[in-house]
Amino acid sequence: MKYIDEFRDRDKAATLVREISKIAQSFRQDRPIQIMEVCGGHTHAIFRYGLEGMLPEQIELVHGPGCPVCVLPMGRIDDCLAIATQPGVILTTFGDAMRVPGSRGSLLQAKANGADIRMVYSPSDALTIARANPDREVVFFGLGFETTMPSTALTVLEAERDGIGNFSVFCNHITIVPTIKAILDSADLRIDGFLGPGHVSIIIGTNPYEFIAQHYRKPMVVSGFEPLDVLQSIWMVLRQLAEGRAEVENQYARVVSAGGNAAALRAIERVYELREFFEWRGLGSIDYSGVRFRKAYERFDAECRFAVPNVQIADPAACQCGDVLKGALKPHQCKVFGTACTPETPLGALMVSSEGACAAYFRYAAKAA
Amino acid sequence: MKTVTLSHGGGGKAMKDLIDEVFVVAFDNPLLAPLDDQARVPMSALTQQGNRLAITTDSFVVDPLEFPGGDIGKLAVCGTINDLAVGGAVPLFLSCAAIIEEGLPFDVLHRIARSMAVAASEAGVQVITGDTKVVQRGACDKLFLTTTGVGAIRAGIELAADRARPGDAVLVNGVLGDHGSAILAARGDMALDAPIDSDCAALHGLVGAILAAAPATRFMRDATRGGIATVLNEIALAAKCGIEIDEAAVPLREAVKGFCEILGLDPLYLANEGRLVAIVPAEQADAALAAMCAHPLGKGACRIGQCTERRPGQVVMHTMLGGQRIVDMLIGDQLPRIC
Ligand code: SF4
Numbered sequence: 001m002k003y004i005d006e007f008r009d010r011d012k013a014a015t016l017v018r019e020i021s022k023i024a025q026s027f028r029q030d031r032p033i034q035i036m037e038v039c040g041g042h043t044h045a046i047f048r049y050g051l052e053g054m055l056p057e058q059i060e061l062v063h064g065p066g067c068p069v070c071v072l073p074m075g076r077i078d079d080c081l082a083i084a085t086q087p088g089v090i091l092t093t094f095g096d097a098m099r100v101p102g103s104r105g106s107l108l109q110a111k112a113n114g115a116d117i118r119m120v121y122s123p124s125d126a127l128t129i130a131r132a133n134p135d136r137e138v139v140f141f142g143l144g145f146e147t148t149m150p151s152t153a154l155t156v157l158e159a160e161r162d163g164i165g166n167f168s169v170f171c172n173h174i175t176i177v178p179t180i181k182a183i184l185d186s187a188d189l190r191i192d193g194f195l196g197p198g199h200v201s202i203i204i205g206t207n208p209y210e211f212i213a214q215h216y217r218k219p220m221v222v223s224g225f226e227p228l229d230v231l232q233s234i235w236m237v238l239r240q241l242a243e244g245r246a247e248v249e250n251q252y253a254r255v256v257s258a259g260g261n262a263a264a265l266r267a268i269e270r271v272y273e274l275r276e277f278f279e280w281r282g283l284g285s286i287d288y289s290g291v292r293f294r295k296a297y298e299r300f301d302a303e304c305r306f307a308v309p310n311v312q313i314a315d316p317a318a319c320q321c322g323d324v325l326k327g328a329l330k331p332h333q334c335k336v337f338g339t340a341c342t343p344e345t346p347l348g349a350l351m352v353s354s355e356g357a358c359a360a361y362f363r364y365a366a367k368a369a
Numbered sequence: 370m371k372t373v374t375l376s377h378g379g380g381g382k383a384m385k386d387l388i389d390e391v392f393v394v395a396f397d398n399p400l401l402a403p404l405d406d407q408a409r410v411p412m413s414a415l416t417q418q419g420n421r422l423a424i425t426t427d428s429f430v431v432d433p434l435e436f437p438g439g440d441i442g443k444l445a446v447c448g449t450i451n452d453l454a455v456g457g458a459v460p461l462f463l464s465c466a467a468i469i470e471e472g473l474p475f476d477v478l479h480r481i482a483r484s485m486a487v488a489a490s491e492a493g494v495q496v497i498t499g500d501t502k503v504v505q506r507g508a509c510d511k512l513f514l515t516t517t518g519v520g521a522i523r524a525g526i527e528l529a530a531d532r533a534r535p536g537d538a539v540l541v542n543g544v545l546g547d548h549g550s551a552i553l554a555a556r557g558d559m560a561l562d563a564p565i566d567s568d569c570a571a572l573h574g575l576v577g578a579i580l581a582a583a584p585a586t587r588f589m590r591d592a593t594r595g596g597i598a599t600v601l602n603e604i605a606l607a608a609k610c611g612i613e614i615d616e617a618a619v620p621l622r623e624a625v626k627g628f629c630e631i632l633g634l635d636p637l638y639l640a641n642e643g644r645l646v647a648i649v650p651a652e653q654a655d656a657a658l659a660a661m662c663a664h665p666l667g668k669g670a671c672r673i674g675q676c677t678e679r680r681p682g683q684v685v686m687h688t689m690l691g692g693q694r695i696v697d698m699l700i701g702d703q704l705p706r707i708c
Contacts, residue, residue, distance in 0.1 A: 010617075013690040044633075050692025121632075227690045364694040 008049075008227055016231040017054050023238040024058040032060040034190050034327055035237055038180060039197035040067030040355030041225045047360040049227040059234070062327030063357030065179055065283060066197055068144040069096050070349040070356040071325075072172060073281040074313040077102030080170055083139055083306050084115045090133060091117045091170075092126035093141035096353045101346055103313045107141075123148075123155035123169070130159070130167035139302045143172040147199040149291070150264035153271035156293070156300045170302040171292050174278060176200050177208050178289040184216045188328050193237035195230065196222035198252045203268075205260030209248045217246040224252040271297055279312065281349045282321030321348035324357055331361040338362060371475040378469070378503025388501055391475070392465070395482040396489070400462070400497040408497035410462065410519075419521035423458035425449060426517040434477060434511055436555035438547070438566030441514055442485035444642060447571045448593065449518040450492050454573035455589040455645055457528050457580060458520030463489060466500040468513040481512065492571040494518075526580065530607035532587040535678040538654035539612060540647045542575060542661050543568070543669035544620045545597055549639030550628045565624050570643030575666045582660030583653035591645045598637040598696045600646045601684045604676075612684045614674030614696070637686075638699045648676065 027033060037043055043063045046052055052061055065071050077100055084091035084107065091107070098108045098119065111117040116136075120126050123140050130138035142152045152169055159167045176197060183189065196209055201222045212220045219240035223233035233251040240247060250256055271293060278290025293301040302308070315321065318336045323329040331337055331350065341347035343359050350358035377387045393401065400408050415422060429445040439447075446463065453460040465485065469478070489496055547568040554565055572591060579586055592600045597619075605612045621636055629636045643666060649657045654672060661667030684696040 008689045010689060010691050017691075047694060048635075049688045049690045050686075050694040051690065052692075054690070054692045227688075231690075363697045 012228055013054070013231055016228065016235055020059070020231070020235050020238060021056040023235070023242050024056045026242060027058060031190075032058050033192045033238070033241065034060045034062050035193050035195060035234060036062040036064045036183070036191045036327055037195040037223075037230070038064040038066040038176070039195070039200065040070065040353065041197070041199060042195055042223060042230055043067065043357055043360055044355045045225050045227055045230055047364040050364070051227060051230060055234070059238075062191060063324070063331070063360070064183070064327075065280070065325045066145070066176075067350075067353050067355040068148075068174060069094075069100055069353040071174070071280045071282065072097070072100055072143065072349060073279045074101065074103045074315070075279065075311040076172055077106070078104060078311045078313065079308045080107065080141055081105070081110050081115075082309050083170055083302055084110055084117055086137075086306060088135075088137050089116065089306075090129060090136050090138045091115065091141060092120045092129060092138060093117065094121075094143070095119045096355075097141055097143060099346070100349055100352050103311075123152045124158070127155050127159055127164065127167055130164055134166060136166060137305075138167050139306075140167070140169045141172070142169040143174075145174055145176050145197070145200045146203040146268070147197075149173045149272065150203060150261075150267045153267040156271055156297055157267065159300060160297070168300050168302040168305050169293070171272075173272065173291050174280075174289055175274075175291060176204070178286055179280075179283075180209075180212065182283060182286045182289070183326055184212065184218070186326050188326065191218065191327050193219040193241060194221070195233050195237065196220045196248070198222065198224050198229075198256065201252065201256045201260070203261050203264045206248050206250050206256060206258050207260075213246045213248050219246050219249070221249045222252050222256055224254070270294075281315060282319070282325045284322070316347055319348040321350050324350060331358040334358070373469050373471055373473045373475065373478065373503055375471050375503055375505065378501070384501065391478050391482045392467075392499060392501070395486040396465075396496040396499075398495045398497065400495060408462070408464075410497070414461065415519075415521045418459045418461065419523040421522040423453050423456050423520040423522050424517065425452040426515065427452060428513060428515040430510065430513050431552065432510060433555050434481065436567055437551050439569035439642070440481055440484050441512060442481035442483075443488045443569055445514040445516045446485050446488035446492065446494075447569050447642060449516040450494060450571040450573055451591040451642075451645070453518045453520040454571070454576045455528070455591050456522065457526035457576065458522045458573075460492065460494045460518055460520040460571075460573050462519045463494055463496045464498045464517040465496050466515040467502070468509050469501065469503045470509045470511050471503055471506050473511055478512070488571065492573065528586065528588050530588050530590070530604045531609075533604050533608035533610055533648045533676050534587070534650070535610050535676050536651050537587060537648050537676040538651055538657075538672050539601070539614065539674045539676065540649055540654065540658060540661065540670060540672050541592070541597065541620065542572075542645055542647075542667040543643075544622045544625065545592070545641055545644060546625045546629070546636040546639035547622060548642040549596065550625045552640070553632075554628065565622065565628065568641055568643035570666050572643060572645055572666060575661065575664045576645070578660045578664045578667070579647055579649075579657050583649050583657035585650045585653050586657060587648040587650065589645050589647045592641045594640050595699055596636070596638040596640060597644075597646060598635070598684065599698060601696065602698045604646070604648060605684050606682050608676065609681045611677040611680035611682070612674060613677050613679075613687065614684065615687050616689045618671060618673045620669050620671055620673075637696060651675070
């Protein structure tokens with residue numbers, strides 16, 4: 001932990017904030033500079049350390065779509081419940097997916113009603129459960145960006161190698177680049193620069209983001225997750241803006257390289273193929289933003305193995321998650337924030353996970369504002 | 370391996386044997402000995418200690434039953450003692466009701482009963498009555514315990530959450546989150562063997578020391594389920610004052626920090642079983658702190674913040690970085706994050 005404490009030094013933070021304020025004052029524009037952090041881990045750090053309140057008024061942080069739990073649409077949760085409630089199935093899932101609302105309740109509620117749903121910390125835990133219960137069908141609720149994609153892929157490869165027949169994955173993995181592109185293409189975009197995701201970039205590297213700088217002329221800084229990382233990255237984005245540059249910079253060079261992690265990328269390439277489109281909560285359908293298993297691994301695909309209703313359910317009409325995700329609204333400006341939509345009864349998924357912008361706002365900031 | 374069966378709950382000889390062999394042997398004391406439907410306690414036993422009766426009851430369910438630093442039995446004794454103690458009561462007697470799932474090994478039951486007995490005798494309280502039920506497999510999880518505690522409160526001691534005032538110091542008696550981490554680690558479902566012991570302990574001695582050193586103490590509460598964050602919120606709401614704490618001052622073991630970091634948990638919400646929050650007027654805070662530090666269960670005591678006029682009903686943390694954030698009540702359980 002000594003190592004980590006280095007990245008939480010109060011004096012260094014104060015120095016960075018001073019530098020940030022200096023640059024921010026030099027901007028002459030009538031609206032605040034909007035910087036989007038794409039990754040839920042950054043959102044979490046920003047709220048946990050109260051970073052937003054330390055920044056000058058001219059800077060507004062927009063909490064992007066990078067919380068993979070938050071962007072799951074209701075239909076996918078319903079599909080997952082349909083699998084979980086089939087006889088003989090043990091559904092295994094990461095903890096924070098438990099509370100995401102579907103149209104007929106969450107996994108947590110289904111568990112209370114008797115479905116065998118177990119929390120795991122990794123897909124390989126799920127495989128262990130499958131080995132221990134050969135007479136049951138063990139399904140892993142696979143979700144996340146490129147961060148968690150390789151571990152799911154490696155687990156599937158392991159299941160194949162060991163001939164484990166009762167293991168499959170309900171695959172909801174999504175990929176970051178089309179998503180950022182969809183945000184950049186949206187008509188009401190106001191984002192001035194991006195903090196790039198740290199964990200995802202460990203896998204994919206920084207090269208895939210070049211289009212953001214080259215085509216859209218927006219700065220992006222790939223950032224670590226410690227509070228000083230985030231502050232320094234904000235400063236780096238501002239400096240690019242001040243100097244009229246638009247580049248992909250790497251603040252998180254201690255673990256992120258330009259080319260990414262070759263072994264992980266190979267596992268991804270081997271196991272998955274792109275879906276033509278994937279439905280996102282709040283953002284609608286985004287082309288080529290999700291993946292599924294290739295033909296050769298079809299037998300590990302829960303969607304091939306079980307009858308999945310494939311339901312499409314529109315987001316609740318009152319829900320403004322999409323506008324919040326794109327930075328057009330701050331969480332507390334949503335009409336139902338804190339009234340119809342609270343962490344206890346989330347209407348939109350941004351209220352569910354601790355990385356969701358609305359939940360973080362509600363818990364850490366709303367009342368302080 | 371001998372195990373408990375439904376016949377041990379049948380009310381006949383098997384049940385009497387189980388009670389005698391496991392509980393009576395362990396708790397052995399003259400008030401329990403008659404094994405009547407009720408224990409009969411002379412009033413003087415209470416009136417010598419104070420002018421008010423304190424009664425509390427709590428049920429204990431924990432998985433696993435035994436964990437580093439304690440077990441469900443020790444927990445059931447210390448937890449109920451602490452609920453008495455933080456109200457300023459001298460704990461005197463306990464009852465114990467056990468609901469046992471058929472199939473529980475006798476060995477385990479013996480160990481837990483002995484552990485209860487040790488915890489009770491160390492704390493100077495007696496288990497004077499009890500009850501045992503055996504239920505079918507699946508109707509409970511191995512063993513549930515309910516303990517009721519009786520104690521006496523000395524004249525003049527008035528502790529209540531709504532007595533907290535702006536300016537009061539917020540003290541804790543040591544590192545936080547050990548129990549919660551120990552239990553999570555002991556469940557072993559996270560492939561991470563953190564060497565963390567539960568902080569499970571009976572706190573009435575410490576409470577006595579605090580009250581002796583700082584008689585104007587406003588309120589104390591043990592920070593069990595929901596952790597310190599929950600207790601502070603309860604105090605802020607009851608007293609209609611704000612509470613500001615300083616992240617850098619919140620004592621945490623390195624192992625707990627690392628554990629929380631990996632799992633994305635917030636240590637402020639982790640359960641403790643031997644930690645309390647004391648709200649003490651500023652002028653007696655140093656005396657209270659010194660008394661805590663001098664006590665074996667208060668070695669790591671420190672001041673983590675104070676009550677404020679600002680933001681009544683809210684708990685605010687000054688973060689290590691110099692920012693601020695609200696520390697809210699927890700909704701549901703903490704669920705680990707995925708990335
Ligand atoms: S308050 Fe609820 S509905 Fe509104 S944007 Fe946030 S999560 Fe979506």
